[in-house]
Amino acid sequence: TLAAPAIAQTNPKITWRIASSFPKSLETIYGGSDDLSRMVSEATEGNFTLQPFAAGEIVPGLQAADAATAGTVEVAHTVGYYYVGKDPAWALGAAVPFALSSRAMNAWHYHGGGIDLYNEFLGKQGLIGFPGGNTGTQMGGWFRKEINTVADINGLKMRIAGLAGQVMTKLGLVPQQLAGGDIYPALERGTIDAAEWVGPYDDQKLGFQKVAPYYYYPGWWEGGPTVHFMFNKAAYEGLPEHYKSLLRTACQATDANMLQKYDHLNPTAIRNLVANGAQLRPFSAEILNACYDAANELYAEIEGQNEGFKKIWDSIKAFRKDHYLYTQVADYTYDSFMVQLQRANKL
Amino acid sequence: TLAAPAIAQTNPKITWRIASSFPKSLETIYGGSDDLSRMVSEATEGNFTLQPFAAGEIVPGLQAADAATAGTVEVAHTVGYYYVGKDPAWALGAAVPFALSSRAMNAWHYHGGGIDLYNEFLGKQGLIGFPGGNTGTQMGGWFRKEINTVADINGLKMRIAGLAGQVMTKLGLVPQQLAGGDIYPALERGTIDAAEWVGPYDDQKLGFQKVAPYYYYPGWWEGGPTVHFMFNKAAYEGLPEHYKSLLRTACQATDANMLQKYDHLNPTAIRNLVANGAQLRPFSAEILNACYDAANELYAEIEGQNEGFKKIWDSIKAFRKDHYLYTQVADYTYDSFMVQLQRANKL
Numbered sequence: 001t002l003a004a005p006a007i008a009q010t011n012p013k014i015t016w017r018i019a020s021s022f023p024k025s026l027e028t029i030y031g032g033s034d035d036l037s038r039m040v041s042e043a044t045e046g047n048f049t050l051q052p053f054a055a056g057e058i059v060p061g062l063q064a065a066d067a068a069t070a071g072t073v074e075v076a077h078t079v080g081y082y083y084v085g086k087d088p089a090w091a092l093g094a095a096v097p098f099a100l101s102s103r104a105m106n107a108w109h110y111h112g113g114g115i116d117l118y119n120e121f122l123g124k125q126g127l128i129g130f131p132g133g134n135t136g137t138q139m140g141g142w143f144r145k146e147i148n149t150v151a152d153i154n155g156l157k158m159r160i161a162g163l164a165g166q167v168m169t170k171l172g173l174v175p176q177q178l179a180g181g182d183i184y185p186a187l188e189r190g191t192i193d194a195a196e197w198v199g200p201y202d203d204q205k206l207g208f209q210k211v212a213p214y215y216y217y218p219g220w221w222e223g224g225p226t227v228h229f230m231f232n233k234a235a236y237e238g239l240p241e242h243y244k245s246l247l248r249t250a251c252q253a254t255d256a257n258m259l260q261k262y263d264h265l266n267p268t269a270i271r272n273l274v275a276n277g278a279q280l281r282p283f284s285a286e287i288l289n290a291c292y293d294a295a296n297e298l299y300a301e302i303e304g305q306n307e308g309f310k311k312i313w314d315s316i317k318a319f320r321k322d323h324y325l326y327t328q329v330a331d332y333t334y335d336s337f338m339v340q341l342q343r344a345n346k347l
Numbered sequence: 348t349l350a351a352p353a354i355a356q357t358n359p360k361i362t363w364r365i366a367s368s369f370p371k372s373l374e375t376i377y378g379g380s381d382d383l384s385r386m387v388s389e390a391t392e393g394n395f396t397l398q399p400f401a402a403g404e405i406v407p408g409l410q411a412a413d414a415a416t417a418g419t420v421e422v423a424h425t426v427g428y429y430y431v432g433k434d435p436a437w438a439l440g441a442a443v444p445f446a447l448s449s450r451a452m453n454a455w456h457y458h459g460g461g462i463d464l465y466n467e468f469l470g471k472q473g474l475i476g477f478p479g480g481n482t483g484t485q486m487g488g489w490f491r492k493e494i495n496t497v498a499d500i501n502g503l504k505m506r507i508a509g510l511a512g513q514v515m516t517k518l519g520l521v522p523q524q525l526a527g528g529d530i531y532p533a534l535e536r537g538t539i540d541a542a543e544w545v546g547p548y549d550d551q552k553l554g555f556q557k558v559a560p561y562y563y564y565p566g567w568w569e570g571g572p573t574v575h576f577m578f579n580k581a582a583y584e585g586l587p588e589h590y591k592s593l594l595r596t597a598c599q600a601t602d603a604n605m606l607q608k609y610d611h612l613n614p615t616a617i618r619n620l621v622a623n624g625a626q627l628r629p630f631s632a633e634i635l636n637a638c639y640d641a642a643n644e645l646y647a648e649i650e651g652q653n654e655g656f657k658k659i660w661d662s663i664k665a666f667r668k669d670h671y672l673y674t675q676v677a678d679y680t681y682d683s684f685m686v687q688l689q690r691a692n693k694l
Contacts, residue, residue, distance in 0.1 A: 010357045010392060042592035043390060045357060101682060103450065106603065107610035137677040199677065218681035245389035246593075249600045256603035257457060263450060264458035267669035270676065280676065288684055292693075317694070322614035324682075324689035329617065329627065330484040330546065332686055334565035335448060335671075337635055339679055342671035346639075347664070 102224030133227030141196030164221030449571030480574030480605035488543030511568030
């Protein structure tokens with residue numbers, strides 16, 4: 001046999017495309033693609049390039065995962081729950097009502113078996129995914145009128161998608177599907193009564209407080225949603241081992257970085273929103289408890305007919321129970337004391 | 348001039364040593380060095396090697412940063428507050444009493460200017476540092492007797508170090524310095540009354556519940572301590588740019604991974620501790636408030652004579668105020684509802 005060449009091509013030239021589900025205007029969540037791209041490019045001296053494209057540039061935002069499955073692009077930067085219409089199990093890697101906080105979600109993904117469980121599912125779509133961002137607990141959205149009781153939800157037309165919409169339907173809400181740019185005029189005209197978007201930093205760009213000033217929290221359907229990088233499985237498996245490892249490392253760093261960025265930007269945003277007329281309102285205990293019961297009803301229905309969903313959801317539920325047993329001790333008690341100091345203006 | 352060679356040595360062979368401040372028996376926190384080493388080695392096909400050494404193998408654990416300053420090793424995996432005896436500003440990159448939670452600490456480091464501010468300080472020691480782990484809020488430690496009031500603290504001999512020891516001294520506590528292995532016998536003989544260590548997963552290895560069963564929380568002196576990778580500055584600056592970038596990415600991933608690992612391991616540990624006799628006790632509001640006031644007294648004293656400390660501490664305080672204004676809305680309210688469900692056995 002011939003001897004191998006003396007100098008192997010250590011960092012081969014590879015150019016990939018990322019289809020983001022997000023517009024560039026949501027620069028924090030879209031920016032996860034830029035972060036991954038920069039980290040990977042820098043570490044390989046520009047040899048491994050991942051070029052991000054905003055929603056609509058290659059495919060519409062809600063088809064990013066499909067484009068990665070088809071190989072139109074090698075990577076989708078997206079959220080699993082966008083594909084819940086195909087199978088509710090898609091949402092489990094991202095967020096479902098009353099599931100995990102950002103912190104618990106990351107622990108479940110990385111050490112509680114979450115990445116492997118979700119990839120068993122994604123593998124059937126020709127994909128392999130790794131966490132690539134988190135927003136923290138989202139807000140519950142903007143309402144034209146105050147809602148205090150479960151009766152107030154009945155008949156409400158709300159822009160809300162996926163499983164959360166299905167849960168609220170059980171309480172009489174009428175879910176509406178609207179693209180981001182159509183929400184404001186619909187709220188202004190009263191075509192809809194309420195709309196959820198993301199959290200303070202992203203919401204402030206759309207000015208909802210002018211037409212629907214009651215800003216409810218928490219968004220119990222997104223306690224800590226994971227944004228994913230989903231790779232075309234064959235493309236990922238065809239990479240040299242050191243590129244695969246680098247991608248995983250850069251995904252984990254990008255995942256952490258998005259929440260860190262939001263946590264830096266959201267405090268100023270929420271202050272500005274309140275200064276400009278937003279009225280913060282917590283969902284009442286009555287509403288939260290009714291939604292929790294309705295969510296459990298929905299889960300029981302889905303589990304009965306979807307083994308794949310049940311397998312992942314059982315794992316999340318067990319993790320959730322353990323997590324809230326444990327973090328209520330030191331972490332939650334510490335945060336509670338600090339929140340008290342903040343409210344007493346002692347910080 | 349001569350032409351550059353056609354094929355540059357893309358991933359040059361570099362072998363570095365990491366002096367860890369931790370024994371291998373604390374495998375979660377020590378394991379951060381293994382994580383960084385693995386990520387960097389894999390991404391460079393074994394060309395950039397970071398070899399971790401446990402505390403005592405090259406230098407004693409509490410001299411890891413000094414060894415990196417001196418160039419005895421290129422990297423220390425350590426916690427800034429170990430060096431508080433030289434200058435209290437060392438502690439600010441890690442944790443000081445009543446400062447930031449793990450989540451806020453990471454946001455401050457990565458987007459609130461923390462990394463640069465702390466590196467202005469570390470630069471004077473010939474070091475450059477990046478976050479390389481977090482434990483979450485630690486526990487308040489093990490006590491032979493219950494303590495309910497500030498008067499109960501007076502005269503208490505407690506194994507507790509650094510600024511927390513100085514704060515408690517103001518309330519009459521007598522801080523003791525003891526290495527990990529000496530704590531158990533000292534508690535058993537009653538030479539000391541109390542000792543703080545880390546959190547459930549690490550504490551359970553030492554069996555403290557047998558000799559000091561009251562397990563207090565939260566450890567308000569470590570709301571979210573950052574473990575650092577501190578690099579010899581000249582060595583870091585001499586690296587090729589793509590190795591520098593890779594190191595930063597791998598540090599950010601390692602930093603996230605440590606908390607994710609603790610969050611996976613701690614719930615089982617706390618259940619086991621309670622099953623084996625540990626009695627969980629929250630610090631009373633009286634004690635927490637008195638400690639907070641005493642901490643602020645101490646900070647005022649230090650600030651008056653240490654400009655460098657003041658500059659970093661002012662930044663942390665501003666971030667803390669913003670953070671607890673914001674996270675109390677969606678995140679804290681969501682966690683509160685989930686904790687209520689957990690306590691009602693509804694999860």
